[in-house]
Amino acid sequence: MNAVRFDHVSKAFGTRKVLDDMSFEIPRGQAFCLLGRSGTGKSVALRHIIGLTKADSGRVFVEERDITTLRGPQLADIRKHMGVLFQNAALFDSMSVGHNVSFPMHRHTDWSDAEIHERARAKLSAVGLEEEFDTMPGNLSGGMKKRAGLARAMALDPSILLVDEPSAGLDPMTAREIDELLVKTKQGGTTLVVVTHNIPSARAIGDRFAVLDQGRMLASGTIEALDASEEPLVQAFMHAQGGG
Numbered sequence: 001m002n003a004v005r006f007d008h009v010s011k012a013f014g015t016r017k018v019l020d021d022m023s024f025e026i027p028r029g030q031a032f033c034l035l036g037r038s039g040t041g042k043s044v045a046l047r048h049i050i051g052l053t054k055a056d057s058g059r060v061f062v063e064e065r066d067i068t069t070l071r072g073p074q075l076a077d078i079r080k081h082m083g084v085l086f087q088n089a090a091l092f093d094s095m096s097v098g099h100n101v102s103f104p105m106h107r108h109t110d111w112s113d114a115e116i117h118e119r120a121r122a123k124l125s126a127v128g129l130e131e132e133f134d135t136m137p138g139n140l141s142g143g144m145k146k147r148a149g150l151a152r153a154m155a156l157d158p159s160i161l162l163v164d165e166p167s168a169g170l171d172p173m174t175a176r177e178i179d180e181l182l183v184k185t186k187q188g189g190t191t192l193v194v195v196t197h198n199i200p201s202a203r204a205i206g207d208r209f210a211v212l213d214q215g216r217m218l219a220s221g222t223i224e225a226l227d228a229s230e231e232p233l234v235q236a237f238m239h240a241q242g243g244g
Helices: 042-049 072-079 097-108 113-126 142-153 172-187 199-205 223-227 232-238
Strands: 002-013 016-027 031-035 057-062 082-085 160-164 191-196 208-213 216-221
Touching: 002 042, 002 191, 016 042, 016 057, 016 191, 016 208, 016 216, 031 042, 031 172, 031 199, 042 057, 042 160, 042 191, 082 142, 097 113, 097 142, 113 142, 142 172, 160 172, 172 191, 172 199, 191 199, 208 223, 208 232, 216 223, 216 232, 223 232
Parallel strands: 031 191, 031 208, 082 160, 160 191
Antiparallel strands: 002 016, 002 057, 208 216
């Protein structure tokens, strides 16, 4: 069964088409990396998966449900099965790290305070931040914020994790550590949808890939298939050693 499927999705903002007849499938438990330069439609694709943006045409399926037809409580129910790791982690500055991780549990479950506290500590332990429960986000490094953001994204054990530029703003060693945590998350059964322009990071995380340019999918498939592509822009992008 597919975790996510795009069926001929197109989206324009004014006269600018950001997604142009895009189709792809993401099997459950795999990591799918959307690759491309800034402004090619990668993050807009993520917004379609979570239902924050509606397609002008085509359909988006999440775990076989057509979310383009859903509204209100039905869409909210789908979102409970998805976690989001934002590019800048997007932690609440006024809350401690532990309360950031606890927040989705307080909002979406009827668990007791003691159970939520225990689960939040376990999520932070899983990303190596067990000692930072009471720390405020402003006192964390960039890499630690990403770890805390991942712990919060996984608070409700979502089946799908959406990740926007996981290595952005991080030094190479810290970026590798985040990549390793994402691989560990995938190995636990979570489907990953990763937006990135960082090819080394994508190679470390991904199972299948798609290269976007001006809203069009230039190539898709395994890393071997993309490496063998004869499309010049795909070749240039896949052989980039840095951020793409």
